[in-house]
Amino acid sequence: MLVPLAAATVDRCGAKAATLGMLLRQDLPVPDGIVIPFGPAGDLVPPVADWLESAGDPPVAVRSSAANEDGALASAAGQHDSFLGVQGVAAVLDAVRACLASVWSARATAYRDGAEAPAMAVIVQRHVDADVAGVMFTRADGSTLIESSWGLGPSLVEGRVTPDSYVVADGSVTRRIADKRTSLDRNGPGLVVRRVPPAQRRTATLSDATAFQLADLARTVAAVLGAPQDIEWALVDGVPWLLQARPITAEPPTPTTAHPAPLTGIPGSHGTATGPARVVRGPADFPTVRPGDILICPHTDPAWTPLLSIAAGVVTETGGTLSHAAIVAREKHIPAVLAVEAATTTIPNGATVTVNGAKGAVQLTGCARGGS
Template identity: 65%
Template sequence: MLIPLAEATAEVCGGKAGGLGALLRAGFPVPDGVVVPPDGLDVDELGRWLASAGDPPVAVRSSASNEDTALTSAAGQHDSFLAVQGVTAVVDAVRACRSSLWSPRATAYRKGSAVPSMSVIVQHHVDADISGVLFTGPTTVIEASWGLGPTVVEGRTTPDHYEITAGSVTSTIPDKPTSLHRDGSGLITRAVPAMRRRTPTLTDATAVRLANLGHCVASLLGAPQDIEWAIAGDALWLLQTRPITAELPRSADPHPAPLTGTPGSHGTATGPARIVRGPADFPHVIPGDILVCPHTDPAWTPLLTIAAGVITETGGLLSHAAIVAREHGIPAVLAVPHATTKIRNDTPTTLHGTTGTIHLQPKPEQRV
């Protein structure tokens, strides 16, 4: 039996659905939907709900019992799907969400703990013009980019970065070359027009509005929150909220370094650099390596159980990979331009995840 999203609780429907249900009941702007509980899937009932809604494109999203809790975020560890349309495709996506409980990345993330139960959210898809993530706190941190949210949460671009304290906004606006959009019942990556690549995605007024909304959510739920959001036209939507599981790095480094980036996860690590451009490079990683990647993908979670640290060329402080690195206690430095070409395999590398700095030593003999 389907559960209306507005009636979802974390105890029955998992943390993600429970958080959204609480927001809907409090009147926050959340796209409506239903929850498929762990113990069944009535295809006919799901088809009737889709038909009653006009068969819209939907987001099919995991909501496992170990997801979006105060101790574990499981950020990006289970599959979710955007722009799904038609009952057959939706049913396939629901089943794929459930199957992702046994993926290598989800298994590695659990570290041997029990397999959780999996509810699945089927929710109206938002065709976002701008999307991102915010972390509430005395200083609210917002990261944003053009188009749909995976560009930000998967670290595939370096997003605009905003910090809001007592209504005052500071921002960093990098180059944003690509954006993700719905194209029919699929997704397409588009080149951002040159004049918009360094244009701020948010005005200061919108950044303050998002920060204020985030504080209202945190007040309702009783803890600082990690919130995914989207703007479509003039409408602002909240797509997910969960407790913040690890503190953001904030310190500045008084010492110059040959390479610098965004502090992503606290700590310092030293080890040989290992360039990882995709799954074909996974077998070359050994315990203690420093991963150097164009970006990180949730599928790379097993590497975070053996790596000493992570360096990426793109990505933001609030991306899934950065969140998981902080939960695992692995130092990370993000958005280091051309890191995979400036750092060579086996180069002894020290990264300071709290300060965003990287120091290199002369490369030793090639290991065998």
């Protein structure tokens, strides 16, 4: 019933699990685990309990591996549920069931845009208590783009923190150090959001040596998989772990420091769009969004995917180029500008806004209109 992660194949376990299995077979640093493959799950209690007992009942990560995830044309980035730091048979089984059910979530349904729900497998693997975590993209020109933040990876991939950014190319490292205000960490059986101490907020999460180490690892992964890769990783006591690798579905804009507009941020997705600003601070504001609006929001986590199907563009106060929302914006071909400080209070609701996602520029081009 259960498949060892190292033996996972695409036809039984989906591309996410199969890729991790391939990397494990190449002796690359992937946390070991098992996969609940496609098809009726049956009674999972005995095999899951046996595996957890044999592994010493560690905290685990429970993650989706759907048939439509991690493809060359569509990533399904962040569209199904993942659970970190889960411990104990009952909690793990609850997480597995929730992961299976998330194929029917509003965000996953919107992302599929009418396509049939895919088969779902579930990965259960050892949890990694990251000191630093992030995402890196390998590029055809040989460079590697790395984004990183303190603590566990969801802070970065969900766009809740603006990460440090590193470009490793031609034997050198170019860095942009961000103001990383929060971290997500495991605290016993749960996760907690902590305020980063002021002295650490603008401290670099990676040394140049570690950035080179990660870039070398990324190039190895790309060589094994035969194409440029979008890779999630974690560092524990300076040791890197690979958590996911998938093809890059849409290239991000080239980082730039030239911003002609009064409101500037991080380039997230190519293109230019003009439309009415719609300030969205949370799910309660979702019904106010109309087709053609420019979303102005604190951040966009994967639950906001339905809005990216109708919006003309998006501006966030936090986030990075490699976050799930930025990836989905690129797949939807809408411009995105990230980490525009105080955007939700600076840009009036209803004002006409022009967003240049390639330059990271936001311009107010008209006054706010009546209504909401």
